[in-house]
Amino acid sequence: MTSETGVPRRTLADELRSWPDERLAELLRVRPDLLSPVPADLTQLATRAGTRASVSRALEGLDQFALQAAQALAVAPDPCPVEVLAALLPGGAERLPEALRALRARAVLWGGDDRLRLVRTAREVLAPGPSQPSATGLGPSLSEAAAGMSPARLQEILADAGLPATADPVSALAALRELFTDRSRLADLLEQAPAAATAMLEKLVWGPPYGEVSTTPSAPVRWLLDRALLLRSGPRTVVLPREVALHLRDGRAHRRLEPTPPEVPVRREFPTASVDAAAAGQALASLTAVEELLKEWSRSAPPVLRAGGLGVRELARTASALELAESQAAFWIELAYAVGLVASDGEADERYAPTPYYDEWRDLPESRRWAALVAAWLPATRVAALVGGRDAKGRTLAALGPGLDRTAAPTFRHRVLTLLAELPAGAAPDVEAVAERLRWERPLRASDQLRQRVCAATLAEAELLGVTGRGALASFARALTAGDRRQALTDVEKAAAALDPLLPEPLDHVLLQADLTAVAPGPLRRPLAETLEVLAEVESKGGATVYRFTSGSVRRALDTGRTAAELHNFLAAHSRTPVPQPLAYLVDDVARKHGRLRVGAASAYVRCEDDALLNEVLADRRSEPLRLRLLAPTVLAAQAEPAVLLARLREMGYAPAAESATGEVVLAGPAGHRTPPRSAPEPVPDGPPRPDARLLTAAVRAIRAGDLAATTPHRPKAPRQTPTGELPRTTSADTLATMQSAVLTGDAVWIGYVNADGAASQRVIAPIRVEGGFVTAYDHTADEVRTYPLHRVTGAAEITEE
C-alpha cells in the first residue's frame, strides 16, 4: 500500500510504478482491455486506464458495495481520507477495506488511506451532474450549484442565513459551506423553516435532487432559496445542494447501503439421488429433443428469412411437429446452431439443414453427445429466451436471426451455475433470489431486465439440459463450475464422464406384441432404433418408446431394399419373446404385394405379370386421371408423371415399386438434407480474450522495460525546447501523456499538426479535454477553441516558461 511508504504519489502512473509485478499482472488480468495492444510503459498504461471506455468497463466489474463506495467517493472531497468515506457509508465499515482493495486492484482508486483519490474519469462518470443522476440521489455541491450567481445575490443570502457579509463571492460560498457542514448550526437554521419548506426538502432528500417550481415561487420555496438551501438550476427548476442533502440524510451517501451480498434462499431440498436421476433422465431427453429437431429439419428444411433467421410460422410449425412450446423449440434450435449441428445450406433458395457434423455427433456415445451440447451452451452469447420479443426498432427477434447476442450472457450463466454449486447438494434455489444476487455482484453489467431474463432462462435451460434436476444442480454437473471458464472444455468432459454411469445402458431388444406394437423399455442401440424407425411408426416417447407396425411402415422398410426374410430375421433377433403371428403375417402380406406392380420413370408405365391386376387397375375409376392405356397384357402406360402415378396407385391400395431405366427396382432410402461442411458459430467475445499467466508476465516485463527506457535517462529533450521550424515529433503515447498533463496543469503546449489536406503546421494550444481520440483545446494561434484529432498531431512539447 502506498501509504506505508509515507510518500504521497503525484500521479496514478507514479503509483503504478511503485506496484510489485504481481499487482500489475493482477490489474491486467481484471482489466484485460488494457493489454491490447501491450502498453509501451507505465505512463501509457496509466493513461489508458484513465480513458472513459476502459473505466466504464472496469466499473462494470465491481460488486454493489464496491460500486457504492466509489459512488460515495465521487461525492466526497478529492482527495478523501478514509474516515470521511466511512462516515458516508455507515454500516459498511467492516467490508470497506475489501471494497477499497477491489477498487485499487482495478486502478480506479489510488492514493493512501489518508488521501483516497478516484481516477478522474471515474469521478466524472460517477459524480452527479445535471444530465446524469447519481445512484446516490445527491445533487451538485454548493459551489457547483451556485456558480454564476451574482455577488450581490450571494450577499443577500448570507444575510438571510444570518451570516456576516464577506468581501468576495469565494469567501461567501466558503462561509455558506461552513454553515452547511456544521451539524448544529444548520440544524438550528432548519428549525426555523416553515413546515411546508421542510416537507419540500424531505421530498428531494433521497433524490432526484431536482424539483420543479413556478417562476414566481411560493413562500416556503422562497424561504429556502433565500438561504441557499435550494438553488435555482434553471428558470423552473431548483436543486438541493449536496451538503444540505447529506445533513438531512445524517451523512449517508445511499438510502440503502448493501455491504453484503443478498442470501440465496433454498426453495426446496431433494435427495441427491433423486436430483441426479431426474437430471440424467433429462440429459437423455435433451439428446432426443435435438435429434428430433434435426430429423424433422432433414425431412423438411425450413427456409432462411431474407433478414436472416427462422420465420415465425416455421418456428410454430417446428414446435408443433416436435410437440413443444415455441419457446422450448427456439431453445433447441439455437442450441443446435451453437453446437454447429445446423446451419444454412448457402443455396440460392437458402434453407436451414443439419450439417455433416450432425452425422458425426449422432454416432457419438450419449455422454459425449451431451458434452457437445453443454460445451456449446456454456459460452453461448446468443440468448434463445429473447426469441419472439422485439428489438429496439420494434422488429420481432427471430430464432437464428440477428440481434440475439448478449455478451453478458455467458458470465451470468457461469455465475448462476456456481451459485447453484455453492448451495447444499440437492437444494433448489429461488429463481428471483438468484437474479437479485447477480444484481448485487455486477450491478452495472447489464440491465435488470436482461439479467432477470438470462437468469430465469439459464435455470430453465439447465433443467432442460439435465445440468440440474428438479431445480438443483446435479452432482455430475458440479464439475462444470469447478474451474474457471477457460478450462470449460475439460470441465464439460469431466461432467460427461460423471454422467455416463447414470445413463441407462442402451438396449438391444424390444418387446413385440400381438397388437402390432413393439415396446423398447429404454433407450435403444442406434442401429436398432434407426431400423425400427423405418419399419414402424413411433407412437409414444419418453423413457420407453412404443412403435407401431402398419402396412405402410412395413412397405417403407421394403422400399429401402430390405427383404421379407431380412425383416423376419431382424424381428426375431431383437425380440425377447416369440414374434407374434399377426406381425409375421403382416410382413408377409405386405411383402407379397410389394413390388408386384412396377412403374417406370422414363416412359411412365405400369407392368405386372398378373394381367387381371392390370385390368383391375385399368377398370378402377380412380385411375382415370392417370389416363392409363393397356400396352400389353402385362404392361400399362400412363400419361401422368411417374410420381403421381405411384402415389395414385398407392392411394388405390396397391404397393407398386418404382423401376429404373434398366429395369431394377429403385430403392427409396431416407436420405436427409445436409448443408455443405460448416463450422460452428463462435460466441461473440465479451471484450478482449482473457490473458493467461504467461502473457501477463511477459506483458508486465515489457511495460517495465519500456517504462525504464522512458524514465531513467532523463535526457533533456533539448531539441524540442526551441521551435526551429521543424514539427515536434513524439510517440503517440508521449503526445497523449503531454496533452493529459497539460489538461491537469492548464499549461499550453506546442504541437505539430497535419490538417486534412496534408499541410503541416505548428500551433500552441491549451488543452481542455482529451477524450475519444480528440483533444479539445484553446488554440492560441487561432485564438479560439478547436478540436483536433489526436492521430493528426505529430508531436507535442511543453512550452518552456523562459
Add this chain to the structure above:
Amino acid sequence: MTGPLIVQSDKTLLLEVDHEQADACRRAIAPFAELERAPEHIHTYRMTPLGLWNARAAGHDAEQVVDALMLYSRYPVPHALLVDVAETMSRYGRLTLTRHPAHGLVLVSTDRPVLEEVLRSKRIKPLVGARVDEDTVVVHPSERGQIKQTLLKLGWPAEDLAGYVDGEAHPIELAEDGWALRPYQRQAVEGFWHGGSGVVVLPCGAGKTLVGAGAMAQAKSTTLILVTNTVSARQWKHELVRRTSLTEDEIGEYSGTKKEIRPVTIATYQVLTVRRKGVYPHLELFDSRDWGLVVYDEVHLLPAPVFKFTADLQARRRLGLTATLVREDGRESDVFSLIGPKRFDAPWKEIEAQGYIAPADCVEVRVTLSESERLAYATAESDEKYRFCATTGSKQRVTEELVRRHAGEQTLVIGQYIDQLDELGERLGAPVIKGETSNAQREKLFDAFRAGELSVLVVSKVANFSIDLPEATVAIQVSGTFGSRQEEAQRLGRVLRPKADGHEARFYSVVARDTIDQDFAAHRQRFLAEQGYAYRIVDSEEYLAGS
C-alpha cells in the same frame, strides 16, 4: 432394471406385466389411470383429467398418485408431469354441492377465486340463485345435474355431497340358494354403495346383471332399470326373479308393447326416447314413482336424450353398468358428471384368469377374392365397397365351410347385412334372427338354442346387445358395423360365457383380403389384441385344407 413402470411424456404409463412388482404396481395405478391396452407383455395405461378426478372421488390424493409413479417408475418421472398431476387433482373438490339447512342445495367453495371464476361464466349464471355468503351460492335443485356437467366442462368438477333421497322402500333380498355373488361382484356392489352413485365396469359375461341385483338388495327400494331393448328387458326380469326375492308380479316391463309400472320397472331406452310432436310422452315414468335407485345397463350406449333426463335425477342413486367406458361419441365426461365416477373396474383377462369367463381363441380368416370379384370391387362406388367385399360369394363359401367344420358345436353366425344373413341361413338351414323377427319368435329360438335343439343360429346386429346365449362355443362374424370396437367387444362377449365342459371358445372373423373389409378388421383385431386376446391370421385356403 428396477421398477415395472415406464412413464411416458404423453401421460401414458407402460407396465411390464412379467415384472415381479407388476401386480402391486397395477393395483397402485389402477385408481387413477385407465387401462387402455393390455396385450401380452406391456400394458398401457393412460392418465386423463377424468381418471385423476375419478381417483379423487374415490378418496385418493395427488400425493398418493405421485408416490405410486415415483415408487414404481423405472426412469425418472418428468417433473412437469408430476406438477400437472397435482394441479389437475387439486381442481376436484374445490367446489362442492351440499345441502344447506336453510337454503337447500348450495354450491360451496373452499377457494373463493374459483367460485368467482365459475360464477362469471355465462353458462353457470342461469343455474344458480342468490349468493348466501362469500363462499356459498344457492343452486336450483332442478339444475343439480346441469351444473355438475357445466362445471366439469369448465375444468372445475364439483364433488356432489348433497346426498340422496331414500325413495319408496321395497324389500328386496338376494336369493343365494346354491350360488353366491362372486368376490369381484361383491366388491363392485360395495364400491358403488360406498360412493353413492357411479359406474361399474365389468367385461361381457362377467355377470353385470348380478351386480345390479346386488345393488338393489342393498338399496331395498323401488328401482327403475333402463336397458337397451326388449329382449334384454326380459332377460333382466328372468334373472331377477331367479336370483332375488322379487316375484314376477313385482317386476314391470315398460316397453313398446307393455306399459307396466311396478315397484321394480324395467324400461327400454327406445321407449323413453320416443318423441311425439316435440315432447317425450314417456318421460313421466321417471316421476311416476319415488324411485330409490336407477340402474343404467350398457352405459356406453346411453342415448343423448337419456342424459338429459338423468340430469334431473341427481337426487336418486344411480348405478351404471358397462363393459367399456369408451364411447364412440366421446361423451365419457357426461357419464362422469351425470351418472357418477367409475366405482369399480376389472380387466377381462383378470376375470378370465379367475375362471369366470371362458378363454377364447380368436382367428381372422383371410379369404382371397376371385378375379371377377376383385374387378367388381375395384369398380364399385366407394359407399358400396364395404358392403360388396363383406358379402362376396367367396366369403359365404368359407363361412359355410367353417360352420361345417364345427358341426355339433353351438355356433353363432353374426353379420350386418340382412341379404347376406338370409342367404347364409338358407344354405346352412339355420334360422335367422333380425330386426323384423318378433320378440316371441326370438325368445323361442333362443330357448331352442340354449336347449341344444338348434346348433346354428344366424343373427343380425339386433343380437349385439344383452342377449344371453350361455352355450355358444363358436362365433363367426361375417360383417360388422365398419370398425366398431364396441361391437367387437359385444360379439366376443357372446362366446366368453364359461362353458360347461371347459371347452375353449372360438371366435372367427371372415375377412376379404386386400379390401377395406381387411382394414376394418384390422381395427377390430387391434381392439382384441389390446384387450389381451391373442389372435391369429390365417389364409382360408390353407386353414381349410390343413384339416
